[in-house]
Amino acid sequence: DVVLTQTPVSSLVTLGQPASISCRSSQSLVHSDGNTYLSWLQQRPGQPPRLLIYEISRRFSGVPDRFSGSGAGTDFTLIISRVEPEDVGTYYCMQGTQLCSFGQGTKLEIK
Amino acid sequence: QVQLVESGGDLVKPGGSLRLSCAASGFTFSIYYMTWVRQAPGKGLEWLGHISGTDNFVFYADAVKGRFTISRDNAKNSLFLQMNNLRVEDTAVYYCARWNVGPLDFWGQGTPVTVSS
Numbered sequence: 001d002v003v004l005t006q007t008p009v010s011s012l013v014t015l016g017q018p019a020s021i022s023c024r025s026s027q028s029l030v031h032s033d034g035n036t037y038l039s040w041l042q043q044r045p046g047q048p049p050r051l052l053i054y055e056i057s058r059r060f061s062g063v064p065d066r067f068s069g070s071g072a073g074t075d076f077t078l079i080i081s082r083v084e085p086e087d088v089g090t091y092y093c094m095q096g097t098q099l100c101s102f103g104q105g106t107k108l109e110i111k
Numbered sequence: 112q113v114q115l116v117e118s119g120g121d122l123v124k125p126g127g128s129l130r131l132s133c134a135a136s137g138f139t140f141s142i143y144y145m146t147w148v149r150q151a152p153g154k155g156l157e158w159l160g161h162i163s164g165t166d167n168f169v170f171y172a173d174a175v176k177g178r179f180t181i182s183r184d185n186a187k188n189s190l191f192l193q194m195n196n197l198r199v200e201d202t203a204v205y206y207c208a209r210w211n212v213g214p215l216d217f218w219g220q221g222t223p224v225t226v227s228s
Contacts, residue, residue, distance in 0.1 A: 001173075037213030041156075048206055048221055049148075049156065054214035092156055096213035099170055100146065100158040 002027055004093050006103035014111045019080040021106045023093030028073050030097070037096035040069055040078045043105075044089040052091075053078065085110060113137040113217040115207050120222030127197050131222055133190040133207030141165055141185040144210035147192050149203040150221075157203075161210055162190070197226045 003026040013019045021040075029036045040053040051060045053069040056076060066081040080087055088110055093103040119131040133145070147159040160171040162181045169181050180193040190207050204223050208215040 031213075035213065039214040041215075043156075048218040049208075049215075050218070051214050051216050054216070060214075060216065090155075094156075094215065096210070096215075099172075100161065100210075100215075102156040102158065105155045 002029070002095050002098050002101050004095060004101055004103035006091075006093060006106050008106060009104070010107040010109065012109050012111050013080075013083045015085065016082050019083050019087075019108060021078045021091050021093075021108075023071075023076045023078070023103050025074040025076075025095060027098075029076075029095050030073065036072065038069075038071070038076050039094045039096065040067075041092045041094055041102075042087075042089055043092065044086075047089075049092065080108075083108070083110065113209065115209065115217060115219035117205060117207055117219045117222035120205065120224045122225045122227065123197055124228055125197060125199060125226055127226070128193070128195045129197065129224060131192040131194070131205055131207075131224070133192075133219055135188045135190065135207075135209075138209070140183075140188040145181075145183060145190045146208045146210045146215055147179075147181060147190075148206045148208055148215070148218075149201075150206070151200070151203040154203075159192070159205075194224070197224075199226050202226050 005024045007022045041049040043049045057069040090105045114136045116134045146161045160181045162169045182191045204221040206221045208218045
């Protein structure tokens with residue numbers, strides 16, 4: 001089974017400052033088709049999860065460009081370039097290369 | 112627009128059964144894999160399983176294999192989760208989501224299941 005480990009577990013960020021979340025996989029997420037199925041999801045309080053980024057760095061429809069993803073193989077990063085109030089919530093990485101699994105989540109709060 | 116609406120969540124006693132439904136609209140349901148994910152109170156997301164679009168291949172997480180069954184009715188654009196022998200630890204919000212070759216791109220609002228005596 002693929003285990004995803006996110007760091008930090010929680011993050012306190014000043015409005016307008018950047019935030020970074022790391023996701024490390026227990027094995028390579030490169031699929032046999034050559035793609036890497038690593039996504040990032042946002043879950044605001046009381047809401048269902050929402051897809052932000054897929055295939056490492058592709059922004060989903062309607063996602064602001066302050067969200068970006070990077071990485072390869074087993075190490076991935078979500079960056080929010082300038083945190084805004086509506087970014088409060090929990091962020092999950094998710095892999096779809098070998099069935100499906102989620103990181104444990106990173107809670108983002110505003111200072 | 113894509114919509115997924117779960118229903119069927121309830122309070123059930125340990126050992127009981129429950130069937131959840133997910134009504135899909137706004138896309139060609141039959142060509143997509145569909146997924147169930149749950150979230151226990153205050154906890155993270157847990158993948159339960161996928162079902163393929165038309166040939167009914169189903170993949171389950173070990174935690175629910177043998178107790179939960181995923182099925183679908185493409186004629187009715189509906190996804191189902193049959194849950195048997197429920198345990199207290201199955202208490203969670205259950206989400207259906209569309210699997211789009213890697214990411215789960217659309218999610219329902221979820222339906223709550225509470226297992227308690």
